[in-house]
Amino acid sequence: MVKKEGEMATIEISCVEVWRQISDYLDDEISPEMRERMEAHFKACAHCTAVLDGTRNVVELVGDGRVFQMPDGFSKRLYKKLQKLP
């Protein structure tokens, strides 16, 4: 865990603390202070940056509409079911 001296008044945080917050960081669910501390950490820590990039990739990958494609004819069959209702 290589860490450089934090800039100015930014309080340093550990890698473990960064991992704990990574998901909230991506969702912008953290305080500006925490964001600043994490960003200072990412600048100095290649490992945590790799975890961040990987997690971001995951979010993008699963968020792509193509992952869960409906089977062919799904809409048609659903529509038919509705038509059959008494």
Next chain:
Amino acid sequence: MSMTQSQLRTNEAELIKSVCAGEREAFYELVRPYERMIYATAISVVRNPADAEEVAQEAVLKAFSHISAFRAEAKFSTWLVQITYNEARMKLKKARPHLYESIDDQQQNEEGDFWPKDYADWRPIPSELLEQKEIRQVVQNAINSLNPSYREVLVLRDVQHLSIKETSTILGISEPNVKTRLHRARLLLRDSLAPGIDGSWIKGQPYRKARAW
């Protein structure tokens, strides 16, 4: 051009009125934009396309017959997804009661820190990769391998892009709980997908760990 949230709601409220007045076509129009959402919700619980389709159909029929129970202050999509979850869980419970019971036991392990397995560097994923069926299958399998309590949150938040609040409403868990589970789900997925993201998924090469923890 897409509708604003309030236009959408007004439009949906009109359609719901029509459905209550006996217009079945209006119901189809109401549901159509959410077909994929219903399907994705269903498959995230039952984990196979045939069961997911059956669940989706049952959920839509149930929504139709209970439309008068829909409260205008709720979001129609949230309500639909909730119904779909109930149907999907019921199906799972019927088919595999033992598996279902284990879900609750597993939920107690959310405390404690998650340590990433390795620090493999990921290059950005080329979007064209998802054009390949095998790649989509790999991603689906990785999602399916998650513990159900993580998978459900991940599918609502990251697959369906619902808010933390909506996810919390649908699953009946607190917002901090949504965040904790989502966090865990994302890091677990990263661990399981990182090995192949550099292309070894496709080529079938064994993964070389960048750095063992």
